[in-house]
Amino acid sequence: MSSARKSPVLSKEGDVTIGGVFSIHSKITQPSLSFTERPTILNCTSINLREFRFAQTMIFAIEEINGNKDLLPNVAIGYRIYDNCASTLSSMRAVMALMNGDELTLGNSCSGQSAVHAIIGESESSSTIVLSRTTGPFQIPVISHSATCECLSNRKEYSSFFRTIASDLYQSRALAQLVRHFGWTWVGTVNSDSDYGNNGMAIFLSAAKEEGVCVEYTEKFDRAEPEKLKKVVEVIKKSTAKVIVGFLAHVEMNNLLEELSLHNITGLQFIGVEAWITAESLITPTSFSVLGGALGFAVQKANISGLDxxxxxxxxxxxxxxxxxxxxxxxxxxxxxxxxxxxxxxxxDVTELRYSTNIYKAIYAVAHALHNILKCSDHQECKSPVLFIALQVVEALKHVNFTTNNGDKVWFDPTGAAVARYEVVNWQRGADQSVQFKPVGYYDASLPSGKKFVLNTEAIMWPGGTKQLPVSVCSESCHPGTHKVLQKGKPVCCFDCIPCPVGEFSNTTDSVDCKKCPEAYWSNQNRDACLPKNIEFLSFVEVMGKILVFFTLLGVLLTLIAATLFLINKDTPLVKANNSELSFLLLFSLSLCFLCSLTFIGKPTEWSCMLRHTAFGITFVLCISCILGKTIVVLMAFKATLPGNNVMKWFGPAQQRLTVLFLTFIQVIICILWLTISPPFPLKNMTYYMEKIILECALGSPFGFWAVLGYIGLLALLCFVLAFLARKLPDSFNEAKHITFSMLIFCAVWLTFIPAYVSSPGKFTVAVEIFAILASSYGILFCIFAPKCFILVLKPELNTKKQLLGKTQG
Structure with missing residues (x-):
């Protein structure tokens, strides 16, 4: 390092001295380090107007205090302000100069007293860390006006550090809240490769994850890395995120802005931090095309009387x-x-000065600390300033609590920082086309939850000069009726919207999964609500029900016609020869068989469920018992014609009635047992169809149902066998043939019914059963009674005893 003494750029002697370090120049020419000759003096160029204003504000505050009779009345404050030229190397030289003053060499002894009692600075966190670590062992208080790195809150490492600005802990979290407030879940981030940028971005990334914001890329660069900056710009060009969070110092932001302007990358929504969002140095003829509409947090602007x-x-x-x-x-x-x-x-730039108020507060904080140390009062002069050390200033600063002339309260929290208060500013063009930093909200960490963050969204101007809120998402929101499925290998904000499965729904946007509808409900077509399931049963009003009712009533009508014909011709040989009593009982049971099918139509109830199966079982047994009786009569009548056979006396009319009654009574007993033990009952079947409810009659006891059906089948089979045996009897007893055909049809229908009944879904099960009842009833009616009705109506000349006996003789 050059042995040339580092001199202050601005200084003034006083009883106590406050040091200041600012980046009044923003560029420095690095010396040649050949180690063969003494390094040249560092050459600083490019005046930084904003930093120069900081130095001016420090001088203004000191001069104001020196002229104040109530604060340090007999103590003059001096200052030594150094320029670090935005270089850590130069910053170190400035710190050493501030601590040592004009003492160039050390002899056998030194004063032991620092040349300054407090240091104001620096503007950037990295330089401030160097400053604080260097002065820390000597307990010289350092008060920064804009170093916001959360790392500086560590009181073990930086016990003598204070700041009149809040830590980035609050700003980073507020940035995440701001991004989430506008629904931007897909952002890119760029930060300075420094303590300020790295720490601030780390807090933001953690807060963004909590807020559900995903980061497409995280890039960083240093002001001395132009190649890395170009890589960052290439990443921004290729990205799909429309929002960029820039946690950058104003120097790095200026470099990025120049590169983006060079590549004509516009239309992106920038979210900025206090370090650059209100930096006048960023306003150039081309900068608004890149940063127009930018939003960010800025230090609150305060009017200091006389400063302008x-x-x-x-x-x-x-x-x-x-x-x-x-x-x-x-x-x-x-x-x-x-x-x-x-x-x-x-x-x-004077009207937009914001950090100046922090420097103003810092100077006054030191002055109040000195005022307390020197035990100054309104009526007494202060003690001699040579009697205190820097450590006393550190302890006094921890307890300062005062209000500035413009009404701002100043105090330090346990980490040495001020309370977090920010303005939310928006880059807009004014009426004169000048760039303005328009306040559109604020953030105040001291306020209760829910009132900390206030935004006037209507006042915001977005990139391109529009009022249309930009959209930056990896995937569009999933509408109700769909749910999110994460894309493999991508952040949680990247997902596909998959429609809910049938029977499930989602009624919120961006639903993670679909919920199943309640058992009696089914999802609508859009899958965003559940509707009551349609209840299905065979009703009288539907087409199928009407057709079945028609054939039922037709069967009853035909049965009544047959009965009427038989009643009219009851004394004729044809009717007498066919056992008129059993024929009338058979016709009666047939009409009941037709009518019992009506109990299967309509909404199942507890009574209808018990009635339909029992009525069906009993009426069909009555019907088959009558046919069986007629078949036995035919066989007995033939046996009775044989010589010496008197069998008819054992199966006369009384025995025929008892046989029919006994066989029917057995079915009645089976039905009573079924209804007593486990009767049929109405059931909402929700398993066969997912989208509708089948209202049906559960069998209760399947054994009871199949016992009833099996008993009917047993009688039908017996009747069929007996009729088959009697098929070759003389023609006058040819009713056996008709019975054989009727039983053949009956058995065929019911054998077909069993697999159809088991496999038919919903109301078709009932329709199959009704069809079987009607088909078998029609089979009996037509096979047994149709030929006789034909003779009675169309061939009455055949209805004579002679004709009946003639066939036999022939």
């Missing part, structure tokens, strides 16, 4: 000694800082 006039005129006339009547000696000072003179009369 001091910055433009007072400073140059009193402290810099550059007025029109300057002497020859003072003009030498002006010429030595010729580049400063270029800023004289420049007032374009």
């Amino acid at each position: 006039d001091f910055l433009v005129r007072g400073f140059w006339e009193t402290d810099f000694l550059c007025n029109e009547t300057s002497t020859e000696t003072s003009l030498k000072t002006c010429k030595a800082s010729q580049d400063f003179l270029e800023l004289k009369d420049n007032d374009d």
